[in-house]
Amino acid sequence: MRIRSVWEILAWLTATIMVLKCCSASRPVVTCSGIVPMVNRNDKISITDFGGVGDGRTMNTKAFNEAIYRIKHLRRRGGTLLYIPPGVYLTESFNLTSRMTLYLAKGATIKATQNTANWPLIAPLPSYGRGRERPGGRYISFIHGEGLHDVIITGENGTIDGQGGIWWNMWRQRTLQFTRPNLIEFKDSRSIIISNVIFKNSPFWNIHPVYCSNVVIHHVTILAPPNSPNTDGIDPDSSSHVCIEDSYISTGDDLVAIKSGWDEYGIAYGRPSNDITVRRLTGSSPFAGIAVGSETSGGVYNVLAEHIRLRNMGVGIHLKTNIGRGGVIRNITVSDVYMVNVRKGIKISADVGDHPDTNYNPNALPVVKHVRINNVRGKKVQQAGLIHGLKNSPFTDIWLSNINLHGPIRPRYVPWTCSHVTGGAIRVNPSPCLELIQRTRTRTGVCSIHA
Numbered sequence: 001m002r003i004r005s006v007w008e009i010l011a012w013l014t015a016t017i018m019v020l021k022c023c024s025a026s027r028p029v030v031t032c033s034g035i036v037p038m039v040n041r042n043d044k045i046s047i048t049d050f051g052g053v054g055d056g057r058t059m060n061t062k063a064f065n066e067a068i069y070r071i072k073h074l075r076r077r078g079g080t081l082l083y084i085p086p087g088v089y090l091t092e093s094f095n096l097t098s099r100m101t102l103y104l105a106k107g108a109t110i111k112a113t114q115n116t117a118n119w120p121l122i123a124p125l126p127s128y129g130r131g132r133e134r135p136g137g138r139y140i141s142f143i144h145g146e147g148l149h150d151v152i153i154t155g156e157n158g159t160i161d162g163q164g165g166i167w168w169n170m171w172r173q174r175t176l177q178f179t180r181p182n183l184i185e186f187k188d189s190r191s192i193i194i195s196n197v198i199f200k201n202s203p204f205w206n207i208h209p210v211y212c213s214n215v216v217i218h219h220v221t222i223l224a225p226p227n228s229p230n231t232d233g234i235d236p237d238s239s240s241h242v243c244i245e246d247s248y249i250s251t252g253d254d255l256v257a258i259k260s261g262w263d264e265y266g267i268a269y270g271r272p273s274n275d276i277t278v279r280r281l282t283g284s285s286p287f288a289g290i291a292v293g294s295e296t297s298g299g300v301y302n303v304l305a306e307h308i309r310l311r312n313m314g315v316g317i318h319l320k321t322n323i324g325r326g327g328v329i330r331n332i333t334v335s336d337v338y339m340v341n342v343r344k345g346i347k348i349s350a351d352v353g354d355h356p357d358t359n360y361n362p363n364a365l366p367v368v369k370h371v372r373i374n375n376v377r378g379k380k381v382q383q384a385g386l387i388h389g390l391k392n393s394p395f396t397d398i399w400l401s402n403i404n405l406h407g408p409i410r411p412r413y414v415p416w417t418c419s420h421v422t423g424g425a426i427r428v429n430p431s432p433c434l435e436l437i438q439r440t441r442t443r444t445g446v447c448s449i450h451a
Contacts, residue, residue: 032243032277036191036216039152041101043076046083054087061092072097079150084108084158093120096145104158104197111161112142121178125210127238127261127269127298129356131179138178141185148189159198164228167203171229180204186212195219202231210237211271218245226286228252235259238271238298249283256281257291258300260327263360266297267326278305288318290334294353296327296366303332310339317373320352324360328367339378345405346373346385348395365393378405384430389420398423400432
């Protein structure tokens, strides 16, 4: 655990130095965070004004509910900031409201209760048809927002702690009655900013904007043990215009996973995820760094991920879907990625993920096209890549360029495996699969691959 902590510190420092270097350069830092302007709220209240006690033992649910009720009903011009001073504020789940800022001071922690017996239930998402883990409803997220606008969660790197261990154990012991709660979820909301906060030990997914638009998540740290189940970092889901930048994530599942609904339910709901940027992300996980899927039934398009640094990963870049998903994954660009100690560098596959029930349509085949993966370097990569499309729905226009992924050469080592894919490859080392090499020869008249 100590070694991992040292890596977390070093990785975060590396990311910070990188950002500072960008800031000191003559050209401005490229950022998408301006899609939601930061709002300075003149009306400010403290959780202690409502009886909040930061001793780590007192239950503060009533204080949070009363403070947020005040913000909602007084409707101050410009909204209201709820200040959380240093201390540990134990609470049950609570709901945010529009035109508010939740501000965590340095040394402030909002900590979830470990008493799960009375945790509220809410309806399943219509694009999933049921809970993601269990049939029926799902436990509400620890901090929840629905139908909101103009909400900010920020501060001085205070902490939101989900105390997820009790939930992970229920999952392992198969005693869960419903799907575990996310740490933060915004549903049907817009103009959201999440910045300068540490998120740790989420029961399930950490930050889940679903059916949202104009969301900025930057300068956050997300932490969970590598063996914590399904603790995805950030999962934009059927959402548009999402900006994720300058953050460090180390969890037990995908760092960023872009989703859009599950099989027949996602197809019927029909809301894609689109215009999503992930930039200057550092992290580690036994699963994927940058992922699309596997729930992609509403479609995913116009995704840019760049300047990504990954260490101790299962898969570096993973586009994943399945028969029965339907949906179109297109216009995906991933560039400037550096990875170390990774099981598989690049994986694009159509046989990943489970189904909500037996009612999915086996003829609902996913479409994957117009994918560009550029400028990727890696050391200690066990397998460079795997690209497996479907016979009746091959992946098309998949192009790789300037890729060097090096690992141990073993007996019967196969650096790439591919099937049912067309596209091309330029300056890829080790040499990619024949399907991409042959396509490149056809287009250029000469083999452009450098082995």
